[in-house]
Amino acid sequence: MSQFGDAIDFILHTREARSGGAEVGGAELLPMLWTHLELTGVSIAIATLVAVPLALWLGHVGRGELLATSLANVGRAVPSLALIAFFVAYLGVGFTNVTLALVLLAIPPILTNTYVGVRQADRDAVDAARGMGMTGVQIVRRVELPLALPLIFGGVRTSVVNVIATATIAPLAGVVTLGDPIIAGGVYGEDGRLGAAILVALLAVAAEAVFALAQRAVVPRGIRLTQSPHRRHRTMRRTILALLALLVLGVVASGCGSDDDGSTGTAAASTAAPATQEQAASDVIQSNPDNASTKVVVGSKNFTEQKILGEIYAQALAAAGYTVDTELNLGDEKTALKALEDGQIDAYPEYTGTALLSFFDVPTDELPKDPAAAFEQVKADFEKDGIVALPPTPFTSSNEVAVTRETADRLGLAKISDLEDHAGDLVLYGTPECRQRLDCLLGLEQVYGLTFKKFVPVDPALRHEVLESGDADVSIVFTTDPQIERNDEVLLEDDKGMFPPYNSTLLVKQSLLDQAGPDFQATVELVNRGLTDEALQELNARVDLDKQTPEEVATAYLRESGFIE
């Protein structure tokens, strides 16, 4: 339970990000909270302005019942994630697009409740009003609307809670709400993730309470008089219950659980043991039955190239007879290293440059330029922590500063230092961890002295889309990305030597390597030999452009290279 204590500390006090470089938590959460509220407020305002007049009119004339009632049902079935993803895929990222998606999400409950509220307005009251000579507009404004107000507020309240919940996944679309620490756990750490989850939960409960009170306040006096007096106590009771609820969460946790234990485990790397044929002069990995007792969990970070590498090592080791499981898509480099240190995984591929900058804080002017030197330095540093860095791949995949051809031509950009006069007008997109990395935003600020107009953190999967859609002027991409050629992007030359060599090395726990025997390293070194620059571009293209799965692509690599049959 101390994890919850640390999470609350994260909410209350500002601290350094996990690798230093940026401040997170405490007061730094306020801009996120503000964006969260702004997004919610704007979406609800628009949805109310659209839905209430429409439903008042439909209800008044008594038409569109099917629309009003079925809309709520359909609205419930549309997953919010699918809605956001649909908008990202078709319209791109940004505040406006997310707002649009949230408006669509917010309309059904408001529309349905308003409609029902008007239809349920006491017909006698409406008839009386008509008898008194009121016009249609007067009836709507002075009879039907006041009578429907409690239900309208109920609809708005439902929508507010829904929108607050959904705004949590807005960082997927480049809008930094309170969901950012949850989704980008690597930067903020587990405390940040849990802290933000607590904040979002409190925000939703608070909004619910405020609107419940408001709903009560707008009940017309005439109706209130006819209600039983002891209802008032329920507000206080509810507040106490809200506090109790967090406790109940824990009780429910142990309550329902036993029914569904041992359900869907993590899908193992499903590679059948290869046939062990006698074959001379080939690179086929031979299965060794002695290895079956060694259990290896291979991990990876959260982007295409990493998932492919993770799958390649997992399948190759399985072919060598090891019992292999995978834990791909762990998050950023800090998360992956922590998983390795904590024993959640036994191995994962890391880039030498990333290790030097993110883990060992090597200053830019001391970065080795030679790939072999970079690897030796990384290897020596990891050795102290009981981690072995296996010999690196031939390919190197650096961070790159990318702009569109159009931007490069317009501003005359060829080198990163050319950005000097323009950075103040340009928006930079990068992964959330970019803010604290010397080979990313931090380096651009400190080494090149650039101050961008704005930095927007975004999921690595969107690094090219934000350039294409025009949301980003500058984006951080990887050397081996096939989209660079497809989109005709321009990579700016690193003229001040900010980027070290980025060959990939498989990091393995020393203890596991001792247990696994010589086949482990031999297998890894064998499959590494085919991993050239061209090969990685091809493999990335098969996933990012051809939409094959990393698992399929890894199998194809091993087969086409003759490592498995």
Next chain:
Amino acid sequence: MTPLVAQLQIQDRGSGSEQSCVANDGFCPGWIVDNFDRYLHPLWQHVYLSVVAVACGFVIAFALAVLAHRRRWLVGPIVGVTGVLYTLPSIAVFFLLQPITGRGALTAVIALTAYTLLILFRNIVAGFDNVPSDAVDAARGMGFTDRQVLWRVELPLAVPEIVAGLRIAATTTVGLATLAFFAGAGGLGGEIFAQITFKSNVVVAGLLCLALAIALDVLLLLGQRLLTPWRRAGIAEAVTR
């Protein structure tokens, strides 16, 4: 170092309309047909999460409703507590539970179950309340015990409201389960998230969620018709009269 015997085949991606549709993240019917099988396992996970959560939620809500049916003062507190659970954003709960229950299907099922409680409880209570008191009195007059009244009179007559609650709970749960991959439980949301910019992928996975919600809804409706044959008879009678 000796050269490798074989080498990875480098493909030329210059041409082909289908190829460029997929490469440009478009909506490509051909790709969807060829790759539909990759959605089957996540779909199954999604079905599993939704069905188990609703079933679990139903058992708990039903027990609570029976309890509250006898002791009316319990209705307020139960609605209050399940109401707060319903208010908590699911993505927050998926992470709040992880320090306690770890990553995986268990965490997701607990969170999803918690969401169904309010809807199911309210509907089951409403169902019991709407049972005509004449029917209950008649049963008692025939010497039924409390237990017999519950199982043989009140429960069957409450089926329409209970099924209405199950239908809302099922569609809501299918929607919320798209976020279950944050708890490490897979499901169709994981597929959406894996290639969020690829239109074919987003549309197929999104539509599968919708289809699943509709399928569960229809199944529950059919179940209700099977469980309440007298209602159909009643409707027919009303029409002929």
